[in-house]
Amino acid sequence: MTRMNMLMASAAVTAMTATIASADSSDPIVIPTHNWSSQIVMSHIVGQIFGSVGTNVEYVSTDSQAVYESIRLGDVALGVEVWEGAYGASFDAAVEKGGIHSVGEHDAVTREDWWYPMWTKDACPGLPDWEALNDCAAVFATPETGEKGRFLGGPVDWLKHDQERVDALDMDFVVINAGSAAALWASLAAAERTGEPIVLFNWTPNFAEAVWPGEFVEFPAWETGCDTDPALGPNPDAVYDCGNPADGYLKKAAWDGMEDKWPTAYAVLTEVNFTNPQIAEMARLVDIEGMEPEDAATHWLEQNADIWTGWTD
Amino acid sequence: MNALLAYVAQPAARNQRLSIVVILVAAAITMALGRGMLPDSLIRPPEWMILPLADWINAFFDFLRDDMGMLAVTRSIAGGVETLLDVTANLLYGKNRWPWLGPIPWSVVAITAAVIGYGLGGTKLAVLAGATFLWVALMGQWQWAMETLSVIVVAAPVSVLLGLLVGISAWRSRRLAAVLNPILNIAQSLPHFAYMIPVVVFIGVGPKAGAIVTIIFSVPPMIRMTLLGLQKVPDEVIESGKMCGATGWQLLLRTRLPTARTDILIGVNQVIMQCLAMVVLASFIGMPGLGQKLLQLLQALRIGQSIEIGLTIVLLAITLDRFTRAWALRQPVHVPRGMPWHERYRLSLVWLVLVILAGGLSQVFPLLAEIGRGQGFSVGAAIDVVMDRVIVAIYPVTDWLRWFLIVWVFIPIRDAFLWMPFAAVLSLLAAVGYAVGGRRSAVICVAFFGYIAISGWWDRTMITVYTVVVSVVIAALLAFPTAIWATGSDARSRRVLLICDSMQTFPSFIYLIPMIMLFGVNDVAVVGAVVLFAAIPLVRYTIEGLRGVPLGLVEAAGMSGATRRQIRRHVLWPIALPTIMVGVNQAVMFSLFMVIIAAFIGTQDLGQEMQRALSSADVGKGLVLGLAVATIGLMVDHLIMKWASTVRPPS
Numbered sequence: 001m002t003r004m005n006m007l008m009a010s011a012a013v014t015a016m017t018a019t020i021a022s023a024d025s026s027d028p029i030v031i032p033t034h035n036w037s038s039q040i041v042m043s044h045i046v047g048q049i050f051g052s053v054g055t056n057v058e059y060v061s062t063d064s065q066a067v068y069e070s071i072r073l074g075d076v077a078l079g080v081e082v083w084e085g086a087y088g089a090s091f092d093a094a095v096e097k098g099g100i101h102s103v104g105e106h107d108a109v110t111r112e113d114w115w116y117p118m119w120t121k122d123a124c125p126g127l128p129d130w131e132a133l134n135d136c137a138a139v140f141a142t143p144e145t146g147e148k149g150r151f152l153g154g155p156v157d158w159l160k161h162d163q164e165r166v167d168a169l170d171m172d173f174v175v176i177n178a179g180s181a182a183a184l185w186a187s188l189a190a191a192e193r194t195g196e197p198i199v200l201f202n203w204t205p206n207f208a209e210a211v212w213p214g215e216f217v218e219f220p221a222w223e224t225g226c227d228t229d230p231a232l233g234p235n236p237d238a239v240y241d242c243g244n245p246a247d248g249y250l251k252k253a254a255w256d257g258m259e260d261k262w263p264t265a266y267a268v269l270t271e272v273n274f275t276n277p278q279i280a281e282m283a284r285l286v287d288i289e290g291m292e293p294e295d296a297a298t299h300w301l302e303q304n305a306d307i308w309t310g311w312t313d
Numbered sequence: 314m315n316a317l318l319a320y321v322a323q324p325a326a327r328n329q330r331l332s333i334v335v336i337l338v339a340a341a342i343t344m345a346l347g348r349g350m351l352p353d354s355l356i357r358p359p360e361w362m363i364l365p366l367a368d369w370i371n372a373f374f375d376f377l378r379d380d381m382g383m384l385a386v387t388r389s390i391a392g393g394v395e396t397l398l399d400v401t402a403n404l405l406y407g408k409n410r411w412p413w414l415g416p417i418p419w420s421v422v423a424i425t426a427a428v429i430g431y432g433l434g435g436t437k438l439a440v441l442a443g444a445t446f447l448w449v450a451l452m453g454q455w456q457w458a459m460e461t462l463s464v465i466v467v468a469a470p471v472s473v474l475l476g477l478l479v480g481i482s483a484w485r486s487r488r489l490a491a492v493l494n495p496i497l498n499i500a501q502s503l504p505h506f507a508y509m510i511p512v513v514v515f516i517g518v519g520p521k522a523g524a525i526v527t528i529i530f531s532v533p534p535m536i537r538m539t540l541l542g543l544q545k546v547p548d549e550v551i552e553s554g555k556m557c558g559a560t561g562w563q564l565l566l567r568t569r570l571p572t573a574r575t576d577i578l579i580g581v582n583q584v585i586m587q588c589l590a591m592v593v594l595a596s597f598i599g600m601p602g603l604g605q606k607l608l609q610l611l612q613a614l615r616i617g618q619s620i621e622i623g624l625t626i627v628l629l630a631i632t633l634d635r636f637t638r639a640w641a642l643r644q645p646v647h648v649p650r651g652m653p654w655h656e657r658y659r660l661s662l663v664w665l666v667l668v669i670l671a672g673g674l675s676q677v678f679p680l681l682a683e684i685g686r687g688q689g690f691s692v693g694a695a696i697d698v699v700m701d702r703v704i705v706a707i708y709p710v711t712d713w714l715r716w717f718l719i720v721w722v723f724i725p726i727r728d729a730f731l732w733m734p735f736a737a738v739l740s741l742l743a744a745v746g747y748a749v750g751g752r753r754s755a756v757i758c759v760a761f762f763g764y765i766a767i768s769g770w771w772d773r774t775m776i777t778v779y780t781v782v783v784s785v786v787i788a789a790l791l792a793f794p795t796a797i798w799a800t801g802s803d804a805r806s807r808r809v810l811l812i813c814d815s816m817q818t819f820p821s822f823i824y825l826i827p828m829i830m831l832f833g834v835n836d837v838a839v840v841g842a843v844v845l846f847a848a849i850p851l852v853r854y855t856i857e858g859l860r861g862v863p864l865g866l867v868e869a870a871g872m873s874g875a876t877r878r879q880i881r882r883h884v885l886w887p888i889a890l891p892t893i894m895v896g897v898n899q900a901v902m903f904s905l906f907m908v909i910i911a912a913f914i915g916t917q918d919l920g921q922e923m924q925r926a927l928s929s930a931d932v933g934k935g936l937v938l939g940l941a942v943a944t945i946g947l948m949v950d951h952l953i954m955k956w957a958s959t960v961r962p963p964s
Contacts, residue, residue, distance in 0.1 A: 028409075030519070035612050056409070060519040061605045063597055065928040067518075075517040090929075143719040144835045152834060155915075157925045178834045179915035179924065182612045186829035189614055193705050193830075207613070287613045 024262040028056035032076040034064040036181065037207055037293065039081045041282035044297030045308075046080055046272055053312055055265045065090050065157065072099035074255045077262070078269060084248030085112040085203070086158055091253060103254045103269050108205060108276045109247040112160070114151060114217040115202035117188065121215075123197040128218045130169070130243075137172035139197050145174040152187055152200035153177045160201060161227070161240045165219070168238035188212060205276045207283035219243030271311035278307075330747065337744035337755075344737035355736040363769040367933030374514065374932045387515040395521040397467045402520070405459035405466075416459065418675035418682035419450040421668050426632070428664040434639035441635060445628040452621055453689020458629070460602030464520055464595075465588045468527040472584045475528065476535020477577070481565070483536065484543040497533045502902065502946035504909040505530065505594045506923045507939025510932045513598055523591075523600025531587035535580040542576025543569055571645075578641030585637060586818070589630045593820040594910075597927070604820070611826055617696030619826075623819045630818040704830050711831045723783065723836045730779040735766055738775075742948075750955035757951055761944040768937050776918040778945060780836070780911075781904040784843035785851075788900055791844070792851035799852070800859045813853045821846055821907055825914055834915040842914065846907040847900040854896025858889030891957040898953040905946050 031047050033040045047057040062070060064087065070076045072094045082091050082102075094100045116127060123139045126132025140149030151173045153162045162175045178184045184200055185208065191198040192212065199217065202208060219242055226232045226242040233241035252269060259266040285296035301308065344351060353359065377383040402408035407416035427443035449458045483490040508529055516522045546569050554568035570577070596604035603622050610619045648657055655662060675681035739759055746758035765774045799809035824842045832838040862885055870884045886893075912920030919938050926935035 032518075035608050037609070037613065040609070060599050061596060061601065062518040062599050063513075063928060066513055066598075066930050069513075069930055070518050073517065075519070142833065142835070143716045144724070155924065156921060157928045176834055177915050177921075179911070179921065180913040182614070182826060183829050183834055183914050185612070185614050186826045187834055190704065190830040190833065193701065194708055 024053075024055045024264045026056060027261070028058040029078070029258075029262055029265055030058050030060055030076045032062040032067045032070065032079060033059050033293075034062065034067070034081075036283075037286040038205060038279045038283040039064075040293040041286060041296045041300065042080045042274065042279065044294050045282070045300055046078075046269070048297055048301055049268055049272075049308060049312065050262075050265045053264050053268060055262055068094035068100060068253070071253055071255050072097060074099070074257050077255050077258050078103070079253040080272070082249075082251040082253050083110050083112070083203075084250070085110060085160075085244060088248075089159065091251070099256050100253055101256060103252045103266075104273075106250040106252070106272075106274045106279075108250045108274055108279055110203065110205070110250050111216065111244065111246050111248060112201070112203040113219070113244045113246075114162075114199055115214055116197070116199045116217065117192065117212040117214040119192070119195055120197040120199065128215045130171075130217050130219045133199065133217055134169075134171045134173070140173070140199055142176075144176065147172075149173045149199070151175050152184060152198065154181070154184065154201040155179055158201075160244075162201070164238075164240040165242075168233070168235050168241035169219075170235075205279035205283070207280070207287040209280060210284045210288055216246075217243075222246065268311050272308075273311075278304075330751065334744050334748045337740050337747060341737045341740040341744065344734050344740065345732075348732065348734055351734055351736070356734040358735055358766040358769070358771055362767055364767050366768055367931070367937045370933035370936050371931070374511065378514065384515065388517075391516045391521045391525065394467065394471070394524050397471075398464060398520050398524060401463040401466050402460070405463045406456055408463075416683070418672060419446065419455050419684065420671040420675055420681040422459075423447055423450065424667045424671055425664065428660060428667070430632075430636065432660050433636055433643065438635055438639060442632050445632045448628060449625055450684050451690050452625065453684060453691055454603065454606075454622065454625055455684060457602045457606045457622070458625060461592055461600075461604065462602075462629075464524045464527065464600055464602070465585075465592075468524045468531070469581075469585055469588050471524075472528045472531045472588070473535055473581050476532045476580060476584065477539050479532070480536045480539025480580075481543065483540050490540065493536065497537060498947060498950075499940070499943050501533050502905070502943040502950070503939045504906060504920075504923060504942050505591070506597075506909060506927050507935050507942075509594075509598050510927055510930055510935040513930050514932055518599035520599060520601055522598045523595040526595050526598060527588050527591045527600070530591050531584045534583035534587065538576050538580030538583065539573070542573030542580075545576065546572045575641050578637060582634060582637035582641065585633045586630060589626060589633070589818060592626055593822055607820060607822065611822060614826065615693060615697065616700055616823070616826055617693030618691060619693075619823050620696055621691060621693055623823050626820055627815045627818045631814065634814075700827065704827070707831075715832050715835070715837045718837050718840075719835060723840070726783060727776065727779050727836070730775045731772060733775070735771055738762065739766070745952065749952050749959075754951065754955055758948055761948040764944050765941050768941055770919060770922070770938060770941050773917070773919045773922060774941050774945070776916070777905075777908055777920070777942070780839060780843060780908050780916070780918060781901060781945070784840050784847050784904050784908075785897065785900050787840065788844045788847035788851055788904075789897070792848045793855060795848075796852045796855035796859065799856050806856050806860065810853060810856060813849050816845070817849050821910055822913070825911065829914055836916075838914050839908070839911040839916055842911050843904050843907045847904040850899030850903055851893075851896045854899065855889070855893050858892030858896070859885055861892060862888045891960060894953050894957050898950055901949045902946050905942050909942065 029047075029050055031043045033043045043059060047059065050057050060076060062076065067076065067079060068087070068090045071079055082088075091100070091102075095102075114130075114133075116124075121127050124133060124136040126135065137149035138147065140151070141147060142150045144150070149172060151162060151166070153175045154160055154177065156177050165171075166173050166175060178187065178200075184202070188198060188200060188208070190196075202214070202216075208214075220234050222242050222245045223232050227239050230237055230239055233239075235241040252272060254266065254269060258269075282296060282300060285291045285299060286293055289296075291299065344355065348356065399408065399410035400412065402415075403410045403412060404415040404417055405422075423443055423446035426446050427439045430438035430440075430442035449455055479493070483493050505526075509526055512522050512526045512529070516525050550568060550572050551564065554564050559567060592600070592602070593604035593607055596602070596608060603626060607619050607622045610622070671681065739762055742758040742762055743755045746755035750757075765771060795809065799806045821842070824845055825838075828838040828841045832841060866884055866888070867880060870880045875883065908916070908918065909920040909923055912918070912924045915921075919942055923935060923938045923942075925931075926938060
């Protein structure tokens with residue numbers, strides 16, 4: 001059934017775009033997928049668009065940090081979601097070594113910061129202000145943090161400098177690092193069941209927005225240099241006394257050899273551009289509707305033909 | 314044995330050993346109590362002692378890769394593996410590659426499995442195999458399972474072949490065998506992640522990397538069993554071979570290998586089990602299929618569907634396990650002369666007819682060729698609802714338990730481990746080594762932990778050790794009563810052993826999420842997950858130990874008027890103890906593996922650093938950490954084996 005749909009969709013697509021002369025190599029373009037739904041769906045959307053212009057595509061699941069090394073070496077051809085906060089450092093390091101470059105940014109902006117689900121507000125009504133959060137730190141206390149509140153951070157290798165921020169702003173919080181995104185969601189789901197207040201690391205665009213409505217904590221606004229210049233921010237003696245940037249970039253990356261090997265697909269990739277609501281929708285189709293990522297991509301392409309057909313001209 | 318005799322025969326030597334042990338323990342206690350007065354260099358390894366091992370290893374690997382051109386070699390090997398993978402991928406799930414035949418309809422695969430099962434072990438195995446593949450198809454997991462199998466059907470044979478070749482070479486050359494043994498020991502106690510980082514650097518990511526990491530992980534038992542089997546071949550067999558005029562190669566191929574058949578097939582069995590154990594972990598570097606899907610589903614907290622995938626992996630493992638065991642036990646059949654060919658190949662003919670039938674029917678009824686995800690009978694959502702209810706219902710208990718364990722048990726023990734000066738730990742280990750196996754064991758223990766001191770990961774290692782110790786103790790408290798209960802009757806122990814088998818192959822990642830939901834991101838969840846895993850070998854070996862006690866002994870004790878409790882204390886346990894200690898040894902190994910995986914809950918131990926090393930593809934750091942984990946395991950292994958060899962009664 002699904003295969004049939006997919007065939008029909010791609011046949012329709014091929015008919016629409018048959019005018020494009022394809023000079024692409026017949027080797028498949030290898031697209032890396034990671035372990036979160038919107039990225040997988042987006043990869044399949046881009047892959048199916050490539051398929052529609054006559055390029056062979058394959059997918060391979062990889063670690064989301066190690067992937068930049070793979071792109072650099074040409075093992076995989078591109079990346080569709082390079083987050084400024086999470087992968088900016090790995091991406092920049094790979095660019096420095098050579099072999100990978102940016103192919104432009106999505107309209108979508110990314111934000112990663114301390115976040116709470118709505119029910120937390122009942123226990124701490126002053127939110128989202130960070131000083132109000134600090135005043136009700138005791139509400140977030142757990143056995144392992146004693147009197148202080150617990151902030152559930154992401155894995156240490158995400159390098160979020162939460163501890164530095166707690167110190168710089170003199171907050172009554174202890175940072176406990178979860179070991180994986182799944183550990184964050186499991187904690188959040190458990191808190192929902194018992195109605196416990198919780199403050200944890202989260203980001204947008206993300207499927208969690210659709211499952212658990214919530215808000216980011218408002219810290220002193222990010223200024224460029226807040227992480228290097230102590231003078232910036234409320235604490236004159238410390239760095240990281242501010243929130244994360246509220247509008248981080250979301251880039252596309254490509255292997256340097258991609259343009260020569262698959263010029264048509266590369267031209268499409270430069271045009272690819274998604275917004276926050278579109279990415280949230282991709283995540284929703286999989287995480288809430290329970291679709292398979294491949295089917296969700298086909299579904300999205302069918303529903304949003306007006307958005308992407310222009311990219312293949 | 315000699316050590317034991319010497320020990321008993323020479324009271325003077327015994328006294329001397331005892332006094333050295335006492336001195337070492339006293340030194341450890343003094344240092345621990347007088348911590349405040351100790352110089353810093355005895356509390357933690359001083360700066361000058363810590364060697365930049367990671368940098369050296371990285372420099373070595375850079376040299377291999379950039380100057381020696383190893384990358385070209387490894388990539389061409391990977392290319393060969395990939396060619397094979399493309400063929401199986403096309404046949405099993407229709408990847409767009411030569412020979413462009415697949416995907417084979419699921420009904421054909423299921424029938425083939427059932428017929429092989431029948432041939433190996435009769436109706437029972439046929440039903441097991443057929444039902445396993447039917448389950449996979451009905452659950453809508455066909456595509457994923459075939460992606461997984463497409464890698465395993467390449468990795469397992471390559472691993473078997475490689476293991477045979479290395480095993481035979483080691484058997485021919487004593488020197489190679491001597492070098493190989495410690496390497497295999499270390500390889501089998503290195504955490505999986507430590508292997509993966511070099512594979513990412515040299516091979517890249519994708520199915521080929523998954524296949525290669527699986528081969529590396531599964532080959533050691535094959536080498537060992539081949540070597541063991543060849544060594545066991547009796548001289549008489551070789552003599553008779555020689556008398557028939559066999560040459561060296563003929564002797565090997567026609568005499569030695571067939572005689573060692575059972576051991577070699579147990580090796581094959583181990584290879585397959587290890588391959589399935591790698592399904593989930595290898596997906597971190599691009600192995601497609603069930604493992605990858607499992608991680609995605611866990612990420613979205615779909616526990617129910619994850620459990621279904623876990624069950625599929627268990628069923629596949631049990632089926633393949635029973636297949637290879639039946640194959641190992643089967644004696645070669647000798648066909649009488651003059652048997653007509655259709656009788657001789659009856660089973661193959663039946664298979665051919667059934668397959669053609671199924672292949673034809675699946676052209677007419679597509680459902681026999683492919684059952685899509687949406688058409689499956691998944692009950693994942695229902696399992697999720699039940700899980701939710703259970704978690705909410707037992708929340709008051711888990712909440713209290715969490716508070717109690719963290720405040721009163723875990724934090725104090727953990728602080729105690731971290732508080733110990735490193736010199737005191739080394740002294741204590743030397744004492745234990747000395748008590749168990751004399752000077753040699755003492756040196757071995759100190760050398761192993763000395764490595765940890767110079768590696769620069771002392772504190773993290775102590776946290777890992779604390780987690781393992783606490784987990785194994787709790788696991789023992791749960792496992793021993795379970796095992797005693799299970800030995801009550803044959804049927805019961807068989808059932809409990811089956812559960813042990815299944816839990817061992819059930820992907821451990823699935824435990825992590827419910828543990829977090831129950832206990833949160835903290836040591837209780839970590840220990841909980843580790844305990845589940847560590848209890849398996851404890852239960853298994855305790856059952857086997859207790860059931861291995863000769864019935865005559867128990868009856869004799871009963872007749873001399875011993876009560877049941879006395880029998881248990883003075884007869885059963887002492888005789889079963891060496892076997893039970895092997896279980897403890899295994900439990901430590903399992904805990905060490907699981908502690909590393911529990912880094913996905915959130916820990917501050919070696920596992921967390923290992924995760925960091927993987928995400929930054931830092932080969933040196935990964936290996937240094939991996940060796941730290943391996944040394945803990947090897948030390949415990951050495952102590953327990955040494956101890957068991959001294960207590961085992963003379964036969």
